[in-house]
Amino acid sequence: MRILLKKYPVLLGSLLLTACAGRPVSDSPVGEWHLKPECLYYSGYDKGTEIVSVQQRTLRAVLSNYKTGEADILDLSQPERLNRIRRLNLELKKGEELTSVAFHPTLDAFAAVIDAGESRGRLEIRDAGNGRLLDHVQVGYGPDAVVFSEDGSVLLVANEGEDFSFDKTDGEFFSADGSISIIRLNEKGRIKANANIEMADVSHREGFIIAEKGHYLEREIDWDGDGKISKQTDFDGNGKIDNKRVKLGHFEGAAVYGNEKKGEAKILIPITADSKTLLEPEYIALSPDAKRAYVTLQETNEVAEVDVENGKVLGYFNMGIAEHEADRKYDGWIDFNQSVMALREPDGIALTPDGRYFLTADEGDTDTDALDDEEPLQSGGRTMSVFDAKTGDFIADTGNQLDEITFTHGVYPDRRSNKKGAEPEGVVSFEMDGQPWAVVGMERADALVLISLSNPKQPKVVALGKIPGDETRAPEGLAHFKRGGEHYLLSANEMNGTVACFKIVRDKFTLEH
Template structure:
């Protein structure tokens, strides 16, 4: 009996719900000690671009279904200590990738660099907002949207200040040479139902003058930190997670403006909140979702969030009556209305424990910590895969019933899973001749893992 079927039997899932599973294929060993964060795949060529934030480099890989991932090129884009590559995305069809680069000064504007995949040549540089994080191409390559997190804080008298978070829209319809940038400002989120409010008493852990400090934050644009970008399949809308604010921004791409912002509410489910060497979900977790990665289903109907969490205080130190940060879930929303349909409850941690990779040391904090998520259709099924950063694992989720997403499998991302030495971060899916592959960047090992979904 395969591990996936064994877990299905353990949790008494219907046979049909367990007819697919993830299997490891290979690991690309980059030679880096760490820092491999974001992956993006070009389906038409089966090329993969991988960023390394610590080295200021990007690797271009070939995905060979028979031989795994093999390096085609390595491009040094930044000298050490001069800014940071925060994200990378492959153009859907051209020999071009885009990288988001934050300035060494966290109060200054960042940039997007468009480069040739073959030789790394700089083709175009576009100045954008402050401290960019995620970026993505629209499905046809006409637009790029960037989440400008504005995360850097500096002292201001007795307090602190930060640049405003924003969203950048780059219009490429006239070609790279004529790329046009517009900055989309974000509104104050006071009164947005389901979003973090001042009364929630949340704190941010930020490095200021080389010291980690707890910083209070509120609802103003200065305190909004856009995190991750995902497009609708038709390219007309871009969704941007506002992680610390527990909200989602929706951009009308063709109109070049913010359409709306909606709050993401709280989760309630059983959880293990005590570090004691065992998995015992005896407490009720009440938590703001605070998603990092997001994804839109191929039919455009559903928006998925990986509810990682990023605010303090931690679960073990939160006062009664206040929510903690991080839902430990993958949630499903109606993509048009923003209505919550369902979430995975305690299943991610339950299945991680059953697979032997649950990180008990993280119980008082954010558990397995879902980082990224990608939705796709395969074998006539609506599915998703989430990366569980602290469990060093991937979770396979069935979305047949969006109001009740079911975790089918949790699989370690490689040797040492569950030790905290892999940390799957970026995640991508690609289909080739009826075969489905998942690619995950392992931030702490510096490697990239390849999996195949099989029936």
């Protein structure tokens, strides 16, 4: 049952919502589900723990530290106390970044993808016991995610290609195209085939939506060529830093602007319907038989369908618009009775265990060139959505349930009301008690949310687990595993260098009666 909320006062910029947020978790009625925090693993770094991947067979996980270029191998056999087995230094070169990792399903090996800046990135296969490089191959520009097939014979890499450059000679902004790499491995985990496939060039894609006021990507770009990103820039050269928009050049025929107060850190790249360059693969869901893959294209509000067998991007499913009630104003009041229409712009993606549906975490990524509430079409659905994997047809979404449950538990970020709410970022799906389930990471609420998919046409939010600690956690990578018939979740929290472990539990009284 959805919560009907009335207006409650809160202090600006605070989390003093708990007093008016309804019943705390410990007072929940008999039979309810809970995400129970089991432990918190500290990497020893203040940030950087971004992606975590589990090998169910051995109850181990590999964790990426993007700030240091290291991978931690964790022991999950005692979920109440995660232990680091070893830390492996991947010895990255200057300017390189470890962006994602994935544990091989059966071998003592893991995959790591390295972003090499202006050069093409690479995939590395590493020994999980000693970190030794077993094999490697060049992939596309800006690799950002990697996944294994269930049998470990296929690897997919999403090459985002999101970095932009500026050519002062002709005043043009440009970026490498995004792509998808399909790598095939032999039984020993060595690379036997590699294909880097381009995105399908489909002009005037069906259902593509452009906001009335225009949507833009905020990108860090070295506009003046001095080798660094300035947070304030005198774009017009008048000797003053003003809070004004200045035209900086063009991208594919459209004007590019910057604000001197935001400098090179937030240059606005316009979204256009025909831009192949803006197709930036983000996250990947691979079908159980490894014949199809689904890749989020957050910036253009699409999901690419990939024929893995034949190495081809077949086309794009448009994610459409989420419409529901929400709190859209940062004014010290939490009031879920305002209408929101938003491009979903999904980040994370997962397939249900039977491969019938794909699920998207609709975070949002673009910005509008409009004042608050002036542009009716917002960025970010604030939802988890369900789509038919065969047709791409929209089935249902969670409406405002995600923001509502974060409010109920006192972690709703009012400061984000006029932006993207609590921001669902990652999603995982699994089977429990013979039914499909999902867990979504809420980046701005520092929490995980459990969702029942027993009726995919009506996804139901049933529990929230708050990541321990008071500082910003920002859950990024999620992973599910089982131990002794119990279900657990891992959350890699990039902003405070931790991994949280949650156990999914249900009140015993209901189970016994």
